[in-house]
Amino acid sequence: MTSHMLKILIALPLLTLSFQASGEFLEWCIADEQTLDEELQRALDWACGKGGANCSKIQVNHPCYFPNTLRDHASYAFNNYYQRFKHKGASCYFNSAAITTDLDPSHGSCKFEFLP
Numbered sequence: 001m002t003s004h005m006l007k008i009l010i011a012l013p014l015l016t017l018s019f020q021a022s023g024e025f026l027e028w029c030i031a032d033e034q035t036l037d038e039e040l041q042r043a044l045d046w047a048c049g050k051g052g053a054n055c056s057k058i059q060v061n062h063p064c065y066f067p068n069t070l071r072d073h074a075s076y077a078f079n080n081y082y083q084r085f086k087h088k089g090a091s092c093y094f095n096s097a098a099i100t101t102d103l104d105p106s107h108g109s110c111k112f113e114f115l116p
């Protein structure tokens with residue numbers, strides 16, 4: 001075995017360890033693809049209403065208005081809600097209309113918040 005290989009073998013588990021030790025897994029909350037529009041609309045209305053999400057960015061002339069689809073708007077609202085309240089017991093569920101992802105859904109000037 002070359003010393004180069006040995007270094008890699010030693011470094012890999014260390015990397016894994018330090019990643020886990022940081023305890024930080026980036027996670028966003030978006031609309032589940034399988035959710036019906038009716039369910040999405042209900043969950044979106046709740047998130048932006050009683051749920052307390054800040055939905056100003058999905059309003060006309062704001063950065064997350066486009067794409068102007070129910071699914072994209074719901075994703076923004078679900079994530080905003082989840083990030084704001086996840087440390088206070090909120091979950092990414094919305095009656096199973098939502099799902100978590102480790103891929104940042106942000107696009108262009110539309111930023112999906114992530115709060116550590």
Ligand SMILES: *[C@@H]1O[C@H](CO)[C@@H](O)[C@H](O)[C@H]1NC(C)=O
Nearest residue numbers: 052053054055056057058062
């Ligand atoms: C909602 O977000 C907008 C833009 O990010 C901000 O200007 C506004 O103050 C926020 N409103 C509330 C109630 O937090």
